[in-house]
Amino acid sequence: MARTQGSHSDITGPRILAAAEELFARHGYAAVSMRQIAGAVGVQAGALYNYTSDKQSLLFDLMQTHMEELLAAWAEESVPGDVKGRLEGFVRFHIRYNLERSDAVFIAYMELRNLTEENFARIEDRRRAYEDQLEGILKDGVAQGLFHVADTKIAALAVIAMLNGVLTWYRDGGRLSLVEVETLYWDMVRKAVGV
Template structure:
């Protein structure tokens, strides 16, 4: 099938992913058709298959893309010395990164259930790598005596859930700015780890 006149893969491909992300976040993966995505982009439904083999592949691309971007941003951040400083940096990073991507966060958490078993395992491995970084910080804090944690895995999951929850209520035009929110959440995280 010929590409639509004026269409460019380096432009249309990202537009397909952006439209799918918006629609999945708004209506849910199961409720969105490839025709709806095509209409949002302004191409014929058949043209979508120039950019993705199917809707499942598109979802996988979005979820893996989000995690790849998250992990790359973490690798690019120079870690400070000491577990407590690393935990604060992680806390602030997580909030700042995710507040910029509300649709990606929503889809990443709510649409895991729609992945095939193999795709779920791939995305889950990326999520585990991120969780392992936080758990490593907690273990280091226990070893150096700067943190008190009963169970590092449960604490890791609780911290990530709490930090990600900011996306459900935070608004840029609200009474607190992003720095205020990061500071308040850092105080709560510090309390959770006995620091």
């Protein structure tokens, strides 16, 4: 056998990335083999190498794409206006976006140590850019005398860490709806920055 019926690169390519994303998120990068990914797609392991140069760049591509899309989505959703509203927008956006793409977020936070030094630096750069978005809001709030935070850098990291925690317990159809979760966290963030 060789080329299979209905095989197209623009179909198999995304399916490989999707399978890798789910498996990496569930079992971890190092614990997932190329054969498992291939099996999930319904293809032999060798076929993966028409779409990726190696396992490492499969991981990097997933992370890179996720970070770019995250930044792009925030750039589109972010609206200028009063700082309090901007902060609320960030909190709600972060929770919602990250829950929608929990697999990608999980990977982006847990598999950093499996990246090449060079790839790590690139991802880290994008993460810092995202953190800077939040810190920018906090700085503006402080400058306007509205927020009271002693260290905007630390506060930004603390808020993001707190929001990321949602990923570890939130389940669809659980006790709280998405909007309720957003509101609970916004309430805590709002008070933490002193407004």
